[in-house]
Amino acid sequence: MAGVDVAGEFETIRRLFAPLAHPEWGRGLMDDVAVVPSKPGHDLVLTKDAIVEGVHFLPTDPLDTVARKLMRVNLSDLAAKGAEPFGYLLACHWSERCGWPERMSFVDGLRADQKAFDVALLGGDTVVTPGPASFSMTLMGWTPKGRTVGRAGARTGDLVFVTGTIGDGWLGLQAAQEKLSLEPDRVAALLEHYRTPTPRVEFAGPIRDFASASIDVSDGLVADLGHLAEASGVRIGIDLELTPRSAAGQAWYDGRVDEQAALESLVTGGDDYEIAFTARAADEAVLRREAERRHLRLTRIGQVLAGEGIVARFGGEPILVDRPGFTHR
Amino acid sequence: MAGVDVAGEFETIRRLFAPLAHPEWGRGLMDDVAVVPSKPGHDLVLTKDAIVEGVHFLPTDPLDTVARKLMRVNLSDLAAKGAEPFGYLLACHWSERCGWPERMSFVDGLRADQKAFDVALLGGDTVVTPGPASFSMTLMGWTPKGRTVGRAGARTGDLVFVTGTIGDGWLGLQAAQEKLSLEPDRVAALLEHYRTPTPRVEFAGPIRDFASASIDVSDGLVADLGHLAEASGVRIGIDLELTPRSAAGQAWYDGRVDEQAALESLVTGGDDYEIAFTARAADEAVLRREAERRHLRLTRIGQVLAGEGIVARFGGEPILVDRPGFTHR
Numbered sequence: 217m218a219g220v221d222v223a224g225e226f227e228t229i230r231r232l233f234a235p236l237a238h239p240e241w242g243r244g245l246m247d248d249v250a251v252v253p254s255k256p257g258h259d260l261v262l263t264k265d266a267i268v269e270g271v272h273f274l275p276t277d278p279l280d281t282v283a284r285k286l287m288r289v290n291l292s293d294l295a296a297k298g299a300e301p302f303g304y305l306l307a308c309h310w311s312e313r314c315g316w317p318e319r320m321s322f323v324d325g326l327r328a329d330q331k332a333f334d335v336a337l338l339g340g341d342t343v344v345t346p347g348p349a350s351f352s353m354t355l356m357g358w359t360p361k362g363r364t365v366g367r368a369g370a371r372t373g374d375l376v377f378v379t380g381t382i383g384d385g386w387l388g389l390q391a392a393q394e395k396l397s398l399e400p401d402r403v404a405a406l407l408e409h410y411r412t413p414t415p416r417v418e419f420a421g422p423i424r425d426f427a428s429a430s431i432d433v434s435d436g437l438v439a440d441l442g443h444l445a446e447a448s449g450v451r452i453g454i455d456l457e458l459t460p461r462s463a464a465g466q467a468w469y470d471g472r473v474d475e476q477a478a479l480e481s482l483v484t485g486g487d488d489y490e491i492a493f494t495a496r497a498a499d500e501a502v503l504r505r506e507a508e509r510r511h512l513r514l515t516r517i518g519q520v521l522a523g524e525g526i527v528a529r530f531g532g533e534p535i536l537v538d539r540p541g542f543t544h545r
Numbered sequence: 546m547a548g549v550d551v552a553g554e555f556e557t558i559r560r561l562f563a564p565l566a567h568p569e570w571g572r573g574l575m576d577d578v579a580v581v582p583s584k585p586g587h588d589l590v591l592t593k594d595a596i597v598e599g600v601h602f603l604p605t606d607p608l609d610t611v612a613r614k615l616m617r618v619n620l621s622d623l624a625a626k627g628a629e630p631f632g633y634l635l636a637c638h639w640s641e642r643c644g645w646p647e648r649m650s651f652v653d654g655l656r657a658d659q660k661a662f663d664v665a666l667l668g669g670d671t672v673v674t675p676g677p678a679s680f681s682m683t684l685m686g687w688t689p690k691g692r693t694v695g696r697a698g699a700r701t702g703d704l705v706f707v708t709g710t711i712g713d714g715w716l717g718l719q720a721a722q723e724k725l726s727l728e729p730d731r732v733a734a735l736l737e738h739y740r741t742p743t744p745r746v747e748f749a750g751p752i753r754d755f756a757s758a759s760i761d762v763s764d765g766l767v768a769d770l771g772h773l774a775e776a777s778g779v780r781i782g783i784d785l786e787l788t789p790r791s792a793a794g795q796a797w798y799d800g801r802v803d804e805q806a807a808l809e810s811l812v813t814g815g816d817d818y819e820i821a822f823t824a825r826a827a828d829e830a831v832l833r834r835e836a837e838r839r840h841l842r843l844t845r846i847g848q849v850l851a852g853e854g855i856v857a858r859f860g861g862e863p864i865l866v867d868r869p870g871f872t873h874r
Contacts, residue, residue: 247697248622249623250591251589251590254587254588255583256583259581259582260582262683263578263579264670264683266672268673270674271672271673271674297577305591305593306593307595341595343601344600345597345679352638352670354593367576447575
């Protein structure tokens, strides 16, 4: 069949990936398997995301940032569940354009983020494809036994919070597609957010301790809170004006004529990788302290109500948000 | 960007994959993560394989057998390490030809093998690609703490064994490509072996208890024993005439003029998913009993020597095997 790997599967593993392997559990990537000892009193938490060139990343995106984004997207899933990451397995489906320089760039990205987030490579597979490149990662972490935070714990009267800012992922995609007219430094900030979002790994502890339900914002704030409302059997109300915006996001917003439409774009765009969660009102003060200690912005954007679905308000009035983010519900 | 999923990501998960999820640990595939409790006194063993249409499987291969082969290839890795499988994560990169019927076929294959091998779906991702379809699986199992069998334990004087028969995977590929002239029932048997090899999951226990080093035969018997010899720092000698052949393999072999060339094809073709392992001579009898109890063919094909590399003998004389399986070393 087709698919001779010009760079060589074994050479790719030996030269590029083996140096990233966990010194003990990864077995030098030479034994078909990884072996991870049990962590007594803990649960194993696993997530897996796949990305495809031309679908989830642009053919023009540098491969080091593609690797970092893949890792960060997965790290974000674990953080929202209160889990501490430790390692990952990786499948690389290299396209024909992925020679040594491209593979080295990809591995550079992995190396940087392994160090930044204290995770190690455990194993995986490297293959070639006659189509566009794609990658998938299985990321693993631990939570103390029974303490993984789900989507289903929100209760009426809880408050709704979100970390960081919302909309930069979507704006960054517009920037990458050169659809945005903003000052160069604003564009650069958004582009960086799109290519290497910051997963809130540092906030996993407070989420575990205080969140009643939690989700990371990937489909879009409104859609993801919709998932959470559905799983919890509650209604969630948010005020669009309260949605936190970055400096670049605010600059874009200030240039819009239709404020409501602009807010709708920001809360449905997705790709934010912030944590949206619910918590008891009594825990708001301690959550704010925990966020401040980490220099992390934390914004209360709404509350949990009786009923079902999600209601977005603008100027205090419920509005109909009719965007793709919603269809995913 | 491109890549609208006509069948719908959420619908695919809800209708096709959710019924396959582990009832507890998979969280109904609705929570971004799987949560697996620690198994005290056990190590977690992980493996990951990726397959691409046109490279690892043929565009004409039915998708139910593609799914089953992906699972069996991974199961084979765990079996050779003495691990007991329990669950998997899956990334499906659907091509444009993968509508509902194709996805249902793929899931049919998974369902059948989940039942056959007692594993459950834990999570994953489903995306679309404008290129050929590809899939990757992370399979997980447990071994008692510290008991995972590696490649590195072979000692001089050990014997070399292989389960089942060798060459059917390669012959099956020839059959799938219609390059084989044999009786129809022979062709059918080989085709079945190529599409749905039988991983030796049942033999994981004896491997764990008695093998000094072990590997599953995927690259080819000679190449894989070469990996084992290298990792163990020993030399491995095998007699090609001892290599076990299936009835169909024997029928093909009987039709060859050049016996040595025929044997070389069988031992370098790969895709066998049998277990090649070494064990002390004193354990041969108990290994044979364990194999018999399982109605599993077990063949002694050689011995572990001092030195390095692998020597294949034909008619008692060392021969040079110069085939692709070797270049992988």
